[in-house]
Amino acid sequence: MKKSELKTIVARGEDSLLQFKADLRNADKLAAEMVAFSNSEGGHILIGISDQGEIVGIPNSEIGRINQLISNAASQHVRSPISPVTENVLVAKGQVVIVVTIPKGMDKPYFDRNGVIWLKNGADKRRVNSKEELRRLFQMSNQFHADGLPAKAGLEALDKLLFRDFLKDVYNIDLPDSQEKLWTLLKNMNLATDDEQLNLAAVLLFSERPEWIKPQFIVKAVRYPGNTIHATEYLDSEDFDGPLQKVFDDSLAFVLRNLRKVQAGRGVNAPGSPEIPPVVFEELLVNSLIHRDYLVSAPIRIFIFDNRIEIISPGHLPDNLTVEKIRLGNSIIRNPILVSYATKGLLPYRGLGSGIKRALEEWPDIDFTDDRDGCLFTVTVQRKIEEKLKTTDISQRTSGESSGESSGKSSGK
Structure with a gap:
């Protein structure tokens, strides 16, 4: 790294991936920072930068002592030991900044020497105090689900x-x-x-009243007038509970009954088809029920507006999964037992990673939001405005009538 690159990085200030240290003297404090980075997304500690972002540097005579302290902290003050990478950046004659890179941990959770688990919290760090957070760390390391x-x-x-x-x-x-x-x-x-x-999978799949045991794992659906959430005004609202298969069936029925119907070129007396293919919501609802984070005590929410339909699932995308990756069909199994039973016919689950792709093939106008701070994953299915639906329907019927007339003329010759 060049000094100019270092200055650019320092100018951005401290955040959840970057920490400044003017000097290092305490291995336990350094270990706590390393644990926080390892349990989060990894990051960098810049030694020789003040809290105010001033490049103060480390004398060459101190490099050996600090590197030894880094090595001791990483190997003896952290459980499991980690392997940071250091780089010395020359900032003045006889002065360097030591860049310590801590990778995202693969053996979470990590502890300091006193058994404390730390997580990054913005530019600072905090202790893990809740069982829910601790379980999530173990889940991320595939130690349990x-x-x-x-x-x-x-x-x-x-x-x-x-x-x-x-x-x-x-x-x-x-x-x-x-x-x-x-x-x-x-x-x-x-x-x-x-x-x-x-276990939870058995209760969700085969319990008569799962909501009596886990009342938070239901689906709450609301149809709002207009395009915003109202505190008291709604057009349709229902909560869905029971075994997972029943929750899926009822949730899908709620969405479908709140979709507009289009004639799609058929006669005016035909019942019409849903404005959005039902298979889109089959895939998205199954995906939500199977892959949501069941360590988060909250329901799945379905919000239907005039211009969109939102399916909000507790839990952000796991590990290094991104919206771009799931669009390409990548997936990580968060709940392997539920997945295994869904494939046995309890839900219309057609294979790992294929649901999102299939929904996009049927209806490309779908947005995904991975909210890591709020621990939510939102799927937004955009609806065509009613005027466009009418225009499309009229053009299709006109096309059908023209086609019929042409066909009639041809056959009469």
């Missing part, structure tokens, strides 16, 4: 008729006739924990 967590529910929560029909349809086996055999089967199917509790 939310759908496999115990749901504090026993066999009394299982809808045995629903589960019996699934076993018969998919595996052609009968429901076990004893609790012991049933628990063994549930464990083998990754639907129960070793200490005989139903």
